Amino acid sequence: xxxxxxxxxxxxxxxxxxxxxxxxxxxxxxxxxxxxxxxxxxxxxxxxxxxxxxxxxxxxxxxxxxxxxxxxxxxxxxxxxxxxxxxxxxxxxxxxxxxxxxxxxxxxxxxxxxxxxxxxxxxxxxxxxxxxxxxxxxxxxxxxxxxxxxxxxxxxxxxxxxxxxxxxxxxxxxxxxxxxxxxxxxxxxxxxxxxxxxxxxxxxxxxxxxxxxxxxxxxxxx
Amino acid sequence: xxxxxxxxxxxxxxxxxxxxxxxxxxxxxxxxxxxxxxxxxxxxxxxxxxxxxxxxxxxxxxxxxxxxxxxxxxxxxxxxxxxxxxxxxxxxxxxxxxxxxxxxxxxxxxxxxxxxxxxxxxxxxxxxxxxxxxxxxxxxxxxxxxxxxxxxxxxxxxxxxxxxxxxxxxxxxxxxxxxxxxxxxxxxxxxxxxxxxxxxxxxxx
Numbered sequence: 001x002x003x004x005x006x007x008x009x010x011x012x013x014x015x016x017x018x019x020x021x022x023x024x025x026x027x028x029x030x031x032x033x034x035x036x037x038x039x040x041x042x043x044x045x046x047x048x049x050x051x052x053x054x055x056x057x058x059x060x061x062x063x064x065x066x067x068x069x070x071x072x073x074x075x076x077x078x079x080x081x082x083x084x085x086x087x088x089x090x091x092x093x094x095x096x097x098x099x100x101x102x103x104x105x106x107x108x109x110x111x112x113x114x115x116x117x118x119x120x121x122x123x124x125x126x127x128x129x130x131x132x133x134x135x136x137x138x139x140x141x142x143x144x145x146x147x148x149x150x151x152x153x154x155x156x157x158x159x160x161x162x163x164x165x166x167x168x169x170x171x172x173x174x175x176x177x178x179x180x181x182x183x184x185x186x187x188x189x190x191x192x193x194x195x196x197x198x199x200x201x202x203x204x205x206x207x208x209x210x211x212x213x214x215x216x217x218x219x220x221x222x
Numbered sequence: 223x224x225x226x227x228x229x230x231x232x233x234x235x236x237x238x239x240x241x242x243x244x245x246x247x248x249x250x251x252x253x254x255x256x257x258x259x260x261x262x263x264x265x266x267x268x269x270x271x272x273x274x275x276x277x278x279x280x281x282x283x284x285x286x287x288x289x290x291x292x293x294x295x296x297x298x299x300x301x302x303x304x305x306x307x308x309x310x311x312x313x314x315x316x317x318x319x320x321x322x323x324x325x326x327x328x329x330x331x332x333x334x335x336x337x338x339x340x341x342x343x344x345x346x347x348x349x350x351x352x353x354x355x356x357x358x359x360x361x362x363x364x365x366x367x368x369x370x371x372x373x374x375x376x377x378x379x380x381x382x383x384x385x386x387x388x389x390x391x392x393x394x395x396x397x398x399x400x401x402x403x404x405x406x407x408x409x410x411x412x413x414x415x416x417x418x419x420x421x422x423x424x425x426x427x
Contacts, residue, residue, distance in 0.1 A: 064402035158268035185278035
């Protein structure tokens with residue numbers, strides 16, 4: 001069997017429909033990871049030793065176990081506990097949670113990059129903790145985090161292909177359904193791979209560009 | 223099976239990391255760019271798509287190989303392409319005067335790489351390589367999707383037979399966690415081994 005162009009072209013609309021689901025899942029899971037990751041990062045910095053310890057091990061557990069198994073866990077176990085969610089939502093929960101664990105490290109690095117003098121000055125000026133975080137720490141910590149966070153979003157984008165294993169019709173899921181219908185997996189899977197490349201290569205390039213720009217700015221500051 | 227795939231793919235990953243990484247740091251333009259394209263291809267799509275593609279597309283070209291071989295090769299090359307960036311970065315981080323020194327001492331290219339560049343570069347590679355080893359272990363469940371009966375596959379079978387969902391998945395999560403923790407421990411030992419004497423060298427500066 002050979003590559004069939006007319007067959008491949010006829011598949012494009014359906015696969016692009018799957019792409020919208022893929023993108024939706026990526027955006028939702030990113031938003032979740034941004035929030036939960038911050039909570040994890042703050043938890044690991046807590047004054048309380050027990051809280052700090054608990055957060056550390058929760059994050060390590062999430063980081064050291066496979067996202068696919070986590071996804072199965074959410075998808076198959078939650079209904080047992082009486083929580084029935086659509087497949088897409090449970091998938092996004094698992095992907096978002098997994099990425100949060102990585103994001104917490106990004107936040108940690110960003111927060112630690114804020115010079116100590118800033119914290120001391122804030123204390124000297126008697127600035128309340130909430131304002132310290134919102135007005136002083138985060139505005140300085142966030143910009144250097146962007147490339148690292150961008151890399152994790154790209155990772156997340158590629159991992160959304162796993163959603164197809166829990167019946168979500170994302171790009172990959174659509175390709176698998178088409179394959180099942182026609183017994184021709186070659187064209188749909190190749191198309192999916194190409195679309196992933198077309199999106200992730202420019203994104204990876206712009207992240208690299210940003211990284212270089214930031215490191216150049218840092219050199220100028222010195 | 224999970225252990226076998228991880229070990230097999232681990233070897234593929236190490237070999238391809240070094241091969242691609244050294245080639246990527248080379249000055250030969252065509253070699254550098256062809257490696258770049260391969261690496262970007264593996265980095266730009268997800269391991270799952272690659273695995274599925276290899277599993278279904280290779281037979282079209284008349285290549286029939288065992289699913290386990292496909293799994294080991296694809297996962298190894300996938301993580302290896304990330305590893306090649308680590309190797310490349312570490313090689314390029316070796317100071318220029320070291321390389322100039324090898325030219326002055328009339329060392330061959332191979333000698334320079336083997337005795338001067340790599341020993342210095344390897345120290346910087348270990349922590350990120352350890353993370354990649356964990357990444358590798360964590361993507362092995364994907365092989366359960368191309369019919370290989372690894373840990374995750376068995377868990378699916380047990381779940382269907384006994385419908386003990388929570389215990390089954392909870393159990394394999396813990397197994398994966400313990401396996402990763404073993405890798406973490408092992409990597410920190412290796413790191414200490416290669417870093418021995420380094421504090422003395424740095425102290426002399």
